[in-house]
Amino acid sequence: MSAAVTDHEHDHEHHDHKPSGIKRWLYTTNHKDIGTMYLVFALIMFFIGGAMAMVIRAELFQPGMQFVEPNFFNQMTTVHGLIMVFGAVMPAFTGLANWMIPMMIGAPDMALPRMNNWSFWILPFAFLILLISLFMPGGGPAFGWTFYAPLSTTYSGDSTALFVFSVHIMGISSIMGAINVIVTIFNLRAPGMTWMKMPLFVWTWLITAFLLIMVMPVLAGAVTMVLTDKYFGTSFFDAAGGGDPVLFQHIFWFFGHPEVYIMILPAFGIVSSIVPTFARKPLFGYASMVYATSSIAILSFLVWAHHMFTTGMPVAGALFFMYCTMLIAVPTGVKVFNWVATMWRGAMTFEVPMMFALAFIVLFTIGGFSGLMLAITPADFQYHDTYFVVAHFHYVLVTGAVFSIIAAAYYWLPKWTGFMYDEKLGQWHFWCSLISVNLLFFPMHFVGLAGMPRRIPDYALQFADFNAFISIGGFLFGASQLLFVWLVVKCARGGEKATAQVWEGAEGLEWEVPSPAPYHTFETPPHVK
Amino acid sequence: MALKHQPLTVKLAVIALAMFGFGFALVPLYDVFCDLTGLNGKTATTAATADAAQIDISREVVIEFIARPNKQMPWIFEPEVRRMTVHPGEIHIMNYLAENPTGRFIVGQAVPSVSPGQAALYFHKIECFCFTQQKLDAGKNMLMPLQFYVDPALPSQFSTITLSYTLYDVTNGWTESTAESTQLGE
Numbered sequence: 001m002s003a004a005v006t007d008h009e010h011d012h013e014h015h016d017h018k019p020s021g022i023k024r025w026l027y028t029t030n031h032k033d034i035g036t037m038y039l040v041f042a043l044i045m046f047f048i049g050g051a052m053a054m055v056i057r058a059e060l061f062q063p064g065m066q067f068v069e070p071n072f073f074n075q076m077t078t079v080h081g082l083i084m085v086f087g088a089v090m091p092a093f094t095g096l097a098n099w100m101i102p103m104m105i106g107a108p109d110m111a112l113p114r115m116n117n118w119s120f121w122i123l124p125f126a127f128l129i130l131l132i133s134l135f136m137p138g139g140g141p142a143f144g145w146t147f148y149a150p151l152s153t154t155y156s157g158d159s160t161a162l163f164v165f166s167v168h169i170m171g172i173s174s175i176m177g178a179i180n181v182i183v184t185i186f187n188l189r190a191p192g193m194t195w196m197k198m199p200l201f202v203w204t205w206l207i208t209a210f211l212l213i214m215v216m217p218v219l220a221g222a223v224t225m226v227l228t229d230k231y232f233g234t235s236f237f238d239a240a241g242g243g244d245p246v247l248f249q250h251i252f253w254f255f256g257h258p259e260v261y262i263m264i265l266p267a268f269g270i271v272s273s274i275v276p277t278f279a280r281k282p283l284f285g286y287a288s289m290v291y292a293t294s295s296i297a298i299l300s301f302l303v304w305a306h307h308m309f310t311t312g313m314p315v316a317g318a319l320f321f322m323y324c325t326m327l328i329a330v331p332t333g334v335k336v337f338n339w340v341a342t343m344w345r346g347a348m349t350f351e352v353p354m355m356f357a358l359a360f361i362v363l364f365t366i367g368g369f370s371g372l373m374l375a376i377t378p379a380d381f382q383y384h385d386t387y388f389v390v391a392h393f394h395y396v397l398v399t400g401a402v403f404s405i406i407a408a409a410y411y412w413l414p415k416w417t418g419f420m421y422d423e424k425l426g427q428w429h430f431w432c433s434l435i436s437v438n439l440l441f442f443p444m445h446f447v448g449l450a451g452m453p454r455r456i457p458d459y460a461l462q463f464a465d466f467n468a469f470i471s472i473g474g475f476l477f478g479a480s481q482l483l484f485v486w487l488v489v490k491c492a493r494g495g496e497k498a499t500a501q502v503w504e505g506a507e508g509l510e511w512e513v514p515s516p517a518p519y520h521t522f523e524t525p526p527h528v529k
Numbered sequence: 530m531a532l533k534h535q536p537l538t539v540k541l542a543v544i545a546l547a548m549f550g551f552g553f554a555l556v557p558l559y560d561v562f563c564d565l566t567g568l569n570g571k572t573a574t575t576a577a578t579a580d581a582a583q584i585d586i587s588r589e590v591v592i593e594f595i596a597r598p599n600k601q602m603p604w605i606f607e608p609e610v611r612r613m614t615v616h617p618g619e620i621h622i623m624n625y626l627a628e629n630p631t632g633r634f635i636v637g638q639a640v641p642s643v644s645p646g647q648a649a650l651y652f653h654k655i656e657c658f659c660f661t662q663q664k665l666d667a668g669k670n671m672l673m674p675l676q677f678y679v680d681p682a683l684p685s686q687f688s689t690i691t692l693s694y695t696l697y698d699v700t701n702g703w704t705e706s707t708a709e710s711t712q713l714g715e
Binding site: 175240254314 | 534537544646
């Protein structure tokens with residue numbers, strides 16, 4: 001291993017002086033540059049997808065039709081979902097992986113740097129295609145991000161082809177990114193960095209990467225079948241030709257359920273890094289965290305049909321999927337317990353990363369509980385396709401995944417820029433986000449239980465007050481994120497100098513390199529004791 | 530450097546490709562699974578033999594008939610009766626009326642679905658218009674027969690079975706050669 005790492009050194013010495021201007025970013029194979037590009041791209045996508053959410057909330061502010069046509073409303077819900085899942089959350093996690101994994105395991109770079117460059121640079125084109133489709137005659141995709149057949153096959157517009165190609169490109173990008181992460185972790189760990197010494201962020205990303213290469217190809221298959229059903233006369237999902245539309249849902253959710261863990265496992269890793277730092281205690285139950293993550297990943301392949309209880313299923317099938325789904329609460333409970341136990345009697349301080357991590361633990365748990373409610377088959381018949389589902393998955397994805405990404409950004413920003421962010425402004429960002437996000441998503445539980453359906457641009461009068469409330473929460477949450485952009489820009493420009501360790505209680509290889517992290521780190525591998 | 534990583538990279542790429550294939554393999558797997566369990570309410574596409582050994586007169590099952598032409602299908606398509614009470618094992622004949630009100634020749638294919646899905650395994654069709662494509666000249670109509678019986682082994686929790694047909698326009702896939710062979714068959 002050490003001989004191989006020496007090879008890297010020679011490689012890097014040749015192109016240490018990076019080209020300037022746009023070429024630096026176009027041609028870069030440096031994991032830090034690519035990580036930065038992923039993160040900036042994710043932030044831009046977060047605001048584009050967020051702008052669509054603002055359109056949705058503006059329309060739903062009052063009952064009746066106000067601002068947009070129903071067809072455009074459907075395009076907004078569809079593309080908002082696609083952009084947030086594939087354009088914001090997943091690239092943000094990939095960006096964090098690019099930046100942090102090599103530094104955490106003492107590697108000089110990602111194992112496959114050229115592929116790394118490629119997997120990033122195809123991504124803007126995927127989303128360009130998706131966004132351009134909105135301007136086609138007839139509009140962009142309007143069938144929901146889940147593109148159920150026959151909505152996406154029989155009843156969709158011509159933008160479906162663009163949608164399919166853009167999902168293909170996103171999938172290829174994710175698969176290449178995942179392969180890169182796995183090869184890096186398997187082959188480039190510093191001497192002494194054994195499996196059970198790896199930071200949990202690395203562990204959770206390794207498992208996420210395996211999920212990605214298992215399920216992104218299935219998604220590619222599903223969109224391909226939609227494409228051929230729509231344009232080439234196949235009948236995968238068309239009953240007239242012997243197909244079955246329910247089959248679509250099976251294939252989609254075989255991808256879709258592991259996908260939701262792809263969007264949360266790295267978040268678990270982030271929180272498991274932050275909580276010990278600010279509690280100034282080592283993580284409680286490290287090994288059980290690793291096993292819990294693995295068992296969540298395995299279980300994620302056995303629960304997909306809980307999205308389909310209302311399609312009609314024999315009792316045995318419904319029971320199987322219900323119990324498997326509830327079983328996931330066990331490893332997840334282990335994780336929450338371990339985080340709380342880590343804080344127990346710790347010397348805690350409450351800087352912004354810790355605040356977001358704490359909010360994650362509480363609010364993600366709320367999202368987990370509503371998930372348990374949805375897992376109960378007979379109850380799911382009431383909750384299915386209502387705002388209760390919307391509340392559930394926004395609690396796990398916004399206050400879960402997005403909060404963890406924001407926490408990670410604050411946590412590692414001093415390492416990336418060499419400057420401390422503005423703590424006071426950060427606290428403002430945290431409290432504004434925390435309050436507005438709950439105004440936004442918590443009442444959705446109530447309107448959902450009362451029967452308000454999702455993805456509909458109008459609603460019955462009795463939901464008017466709650467929806468006005470929710471919309472105000474939405475606008476405030478959107479505005480709060482502008483603070484975050486200002487904070488990041490300010491931190492990149494300057495501020496109080498950060499030390500190498502940055503945080504008093506931080507431990508790990510990434511805190512042993514200077515801040516800002518030099519362009520090349522660990523060209524001679526560190527020895528991990 | 531690349532050589533060191535090549536074996537693992539290739540292995541992972543093979544897994545990704547295999548999973549792409551697995552996505553498509555789910556299609557036949559799903560069909561086989563549903564055939565065995567009757568999960569999606571699809572009935573057999575071939576005729577059952579009429580060896581209804583005994584008729585269980587102690588038990589009654591209500592059969593409901595639903596027929597509807599697909600959105601693009603202009604035929605009028607209706608069952609003769611909406612519901613029928615049968616004893617398991619009894620053979621019944623049921624007619625569906627089809628009429629082509631348009632000015633052109635149209636070929637139809639009916640696709641059956643049984644609800645609740647698990648009862649599909651116990652609903653046997655000896656003869657059905659859904660086994661073949663049906664054709665009607667402009668303005669013509671016809672009765673399309675269905676001969677069926679309910680298996681006496683039908684689990685006791687089922688007291689009503691709904692048989693639904695959706696009729697699709699398949700004129701586009703209709704060629705002269707298939708037309709001739711069908712006419713010869715008549």
